[in-house]
Amino acid sequence: xxxxKITSITGPGLAVPGNDIDTDRIIPARFLKAIxxxxxxxxxxxxxxxxVAAAGQVHPLDDARFRGAKILISGANFGCGSSRExxxxxxxxxxFRAVVAESYAEIFFGNSTTIGLACVSADRxxxxxLTAAVEANPALEVTVDLVAREIxxxxxxxxxxxxxxxxxxxxxxxWDPIGELLEGAEAVVATTSKLPYLAVPPK
Amino acid sequence: MRTPPHNLFDKVWAAHAVRxxxxxxxxxxxxxxxxxxxxxxxxxxMLKDLGLKVAMPHRTFATVDHIVxxxxxxxxxxxxxxxxxxxxxxxxxxxxGITYFDLASGRQGIVHMVGPEQxxxxxxxxxxxxxxxxxxxxxxxxxxLGIGTSQVRDVLATQTMALGRLKVRRINVEGQLGPGVxxxxxxxxxxxxxxxxxxxxxxxxxxxxxxxxxxxxxxxxVCNMSIEGGARVGYVNPDETTFxxxxxxxxxxxxxxxxxxxxxxxxxxxxxxxAYDEVVTIQGADIPPTVTWGINPGQGISITETIPDPxxxxxxxxxxxxxxxxxxxxxxxxxxIKGTKIDVAFLGSCTNARLSDFKEVAKYLKGRxxxxxxxxxAVPGSQIVGKLCAELGIDRVFREAGFxxxxxxxxxxxxxxxxxxxxxQLCASSSNRNFKGRQGSPTGRTxxxxxxMVAAAAVAGSVADARxxxxxxx
Ligand code: SF4
Numbered sequence: 001x002x003x004x005k006i007t008s009i010t011g012p013g014l015a016v017p018g019n020d021i022d023t024d025r026i027i028p029a030r031f032l033k034a035i036x037x038x039x040x041x042x043x044x045x046x047x048x049x050x051x052v053a054a055a056g057q058v059h060p061l062d063d064a065r066f067r068g069a070k071i072l073i074s075g076a077n078f079g080c081g082s083s084r085e086x087x088x089x090x091x092x093x094x095x096f097r098a099v100v101a102e103s104y105a106e107i108f109f110g111n112s113t114t115i116g117l118a119c120v121s122a123d124r125x126x127x128x129x130l131t132a133a134v135e136a137n138p139a140l141e142v143t144v145d146l147v148a149r150e151i152x153x154x155x156x157x158x159x160x161x162x163x164x165x166x167x168x169x170x171x172x173x174x175w176d177p178i179g180e181l182l183e184g185a186e187a188v189v190a191t192t193s194k195l196p197y198l199a200v201p202p203k
Numbered sequence: 204m205r206t207p208p209h210n211l212f213d214k215v216w217a218a219h220a221v222r223x224x225x226x227x228x229x230x231x232x233x234x235x236x237x238x239x240x241x242x243x244x245x246x247x248x249m250l251k252d253l254g255l256k257v258a259m260p261h262r263t264f265a266t267v268d269h270i271v272x273x274x275x276x277x278x279x280x281x282x283x284x285x286x287x288x289x290x291x292x293x294x295x296x297x298x299x300g301i302t303y304f305d306l307a308s309g310r311q312g313i314v315h316m317v318g319p320e321q322x323x324x325x326x327x328x329x330x331x332x333x334x335x336x337x338x339x340x341x342x343x344x345x346x347x348l349g350i351g352t353s354q355v356r357d358v359l360a361t362q363t364m365a366l367g368r369l370k371v372r373r374i375n376v377e378g379q380l381g382p383g384v385x386x387x388x389x390x391x392x393x394x395x396x397x398x399x400x401x402x403x404x405x406x407x408x409x410x411x412x413x414x415x416x417x418x419x420x421x422x423x424x425v426c427n428m429s430i431e432g433g434a435r436v437g438y439v440n441p442d443e444t445t446f447x448x449x450x451x452x453x454x455x456x457x458x459x460x461x462x463x464x465x466x467x468x469x470x471x472x473x474x475x476x477x478a479y480d481e482v483v484t485i486q487g488a489d490i491p492p493t494v495t496w497g498i499n500p501g502q503g504i505s506i507t508e509t510i511p512d513p514x515x516x517x518x519x520x521x522x523x524x525x526x527x528x529x530x531x532x533x534x535x536x537x538x539x540i541k542g543t544k545i546d547v548a549f550l551g552s553c554t555n556a557r558l559s560d561f562k563e564v565a566k567y568l569k570g571r572x573x574x575x576x577x578x579x580x581a582v583p584g585s586q587i588v589g590k591l592c593a594e595l596g597i598d599r600v601f602r603e604a605g606f607x608x609x610x611x612x613x614x615x616x617x618x619x620x621x622x623x624x625x626x627x628q629l630c631a632s633s634s635n636r637n638f639k640g641r642q643g644s645p646t647g648r649t650x651x652x653x654x655x656m657v658a659a660a661a662v663a664g665s666v667a668d669a670r671x672x673x674x675x676x677x
Contacts (some may be wrong), residue, residue: 009638018527019520019523019524020399020400020499020524022499022636022638022639024617024636024638024639024640024641025638025639025640028640028645029617029618029619029641029643030618030619030643032241032619033270033271033282033284033285033288033619034284034287034288035244035248035287035291035400036245036248037245037352038246047639047640047645048639050645051645051646076400076520077399077400077403077433080399080400080433080499081335081349081431081636081638082335082617082636083333083334083335083349083350083430084241084242084351085242085244085245085333085351085352085353088351103400103403105400105403105433106403106404106435107335107349107350107351107430107435108432110351110354111351111352111353111354114351114353114354115353159549161368162566163228165227165228165367166226168225168226168227171224172225174225174226176353177357177361177364177365178230178353178356178357178361180224180225180230180365180531181224181230181357181360181361181363181364181365182255182360182361184221184222184230184341184361184363185361186231187221187222188221188232188361188362188363190221190232191218191219191220191221191232192232192362194218195218195219195232195234196233196463196464196467197328197464198232198234198259198262198324198655200261201261
């Protein structure tokens with residue numbers, strides 16, 4: 001199974017600031033009532049968008065200037081809470097190809113990597129600079145370069161960090177581990193045969 | 204593996220590690236795979252696309268919990284989306300030969316209740332489920348992991364998954380808990396102390412005198428919420444309490460196999476003097492009955508404290524977090540949490556809907572009444588819990604007090620079923636998450652607390668100190 005090598009992502013950015021943004025907020029539970037991931041994009045930040053609209057403001061996801069954004073920008077501990085893969089799926093199905101945040105909750109980070117959504121981290125000050133630049137010019141092209149470990153935007157740069165295992169997986173096109181896991185079939189038997197609780201119970 | 208003596212995590216890991224992958228992660232055998240209706244249908248579809256079969260159907264167990272209506276469990280469900288989900292689960296299980304504890308089995312319930320009840324959850328094993336509260340099963344001395352749907356696919360297809368090794372933080376709770384202080388308070392207090400992301404990259408090993416005395420159900424309550432503290436995994440070492448719980452369960456070994464299993468399980472426990480990446484010790488006596496006031500499980504205070512004031516904190520982050528939480532929760536900085544009027548009382552969820560939870564509350568609720576204007580519902584976590592409560596007359600105590608007594612399911616924990624908050628209702632809840640909108644209304648508000656505190660709030664009509672309301676002395 002050949003997977004795309006994800007070395008860099010370029011496109012406009014969109015910021016949803018705040019820390020501890022949980023997956024219930026990214027995709028409210030009622031949108032999980034489905035047997036496929038199709039159409040999840042519409043539910044992205046649904047309640048947060050409505051709340052902003054009710055306050056007479058425009059959420060960036062509903063702001064025409066940010067249409068076509070590919071890079072989502074946020075704060076610390078992004079994606080905490082529920083393990084629902086629906087969260088990164090909704091982000092990806094809305095057109096995003098990368099997230100830049102201060103830090104991530106573990107399961108969210110893993111789920112994202114497995115579907116080829118690059119979650120990179122940057123310093124708070126750099127995220128503030130990036131956010132300001134994107135808000136001043138929504139059309140600004142932001143480049144998340146996984147190889148150079150750098151975010152470029154309008155002549156500015158910022159350092160990005162990412163766990164090596166995830167970065168390598170994206171860059172070398174092996175972010176979805178299923179192929180490699182299947183290749184290990186023989187080695188798996190060697191391990192499972194030593195675990196008595198896995199034996200098929202006698203009928 | 205480090206040099207001996209070893210901790211449980213390292214031993215279970217070593218026993219299940221297949222090989223190192225190119226990413227540096229480990230291919231890890233998952234001995235027990237639990238599935239439910241929300242996160243599995245897409246995984247089965249992926250499997251089909253790849254032309255793959257389920258590798259170990261006999262190690263895969265299913266039940267239905269999130270979408271089940273709790274007033275009447277009968278099919279077809281009135282919600283066509285929910286009905287499509289339960290049908291898909293049934294079809295996938297039948298097609299792949301997977302054991303399915305369905306509504307007619309008498310063994311259905313929240314997946315994290317079903318595994319232990321059936322004796323499927325065992326020490327020294329690896330367990331995965333497409334649900335973050337899988338950490339619950341760690342109470343038995345297992346490495347139990349919440350996973351995403353693509354990983355559900357991986358486990359279905361290969362009985363393995365790719366995982367980076369975790370560090371281990373040993374958390375000792377020593378001494379005694381005070382009267383009216385429960386396992387729920389222990390974990391709410393720990394999350395408050397260590398932070399909602401304090402556990403990132405860690406497995407939490409819980410121990411100390413308080414855990415040694417804890418029942419399996421209390422251990423499950425704590426392990427359940429490990430994930431709310433950012434830890435992927437939480438566990439307690441297996442001991443006599445663990446073995447006594449498992450003895451005689453449907454999937455527990457019997458005869459000579461039982462003795463062999465106990466010997467094996469015992470050997471997985473952390474050895475005296477083993478190394479940890481970090482050790483934290485707290486005193487049980489320092490843990491108060493705890494209530495959350497904010498929008499994440501770390502925003503908790505003692506029932507006797509006042510709601511935090513952003514003006515009192517120096518940290519910019521904390522200030523912003525308090526301001527945001529207070530605005531959403533419509534609570535006043537500096538006001539006592541006690542006395543905050545509630546609209547709904549929910550006693551349920553995989554954190555606190557076990558027999559011991561209902562038993563303990565019934566002890567105090569008998570002869571008391573839910574305050575007028577409070578909607579109170581009690582939802583057993585499994586059909587078995589519901590049945591045991593009925594046999595013991597516990598359901599009657601709740602009904603007579605004015606609680607609505609329901610059938611098993613996730614219910615108002617996340618509202619993928621008809622049980623939901625309406626508008627900005629304030630709910631005293633024994634569940635595990637107080638995120639914005641978690642209980643089904645985009646403006647609904649949740650206060651997390653122990654089951655007895657939920658009952659106290661239901662009776663008082665406002666957040667109350669259960670020790671006062673019920674005269675709890677121990
Ligand atoms: S009770 Fe709540 S937390 Fe537990 S599995 Fe159900 S929805 Fe998830």
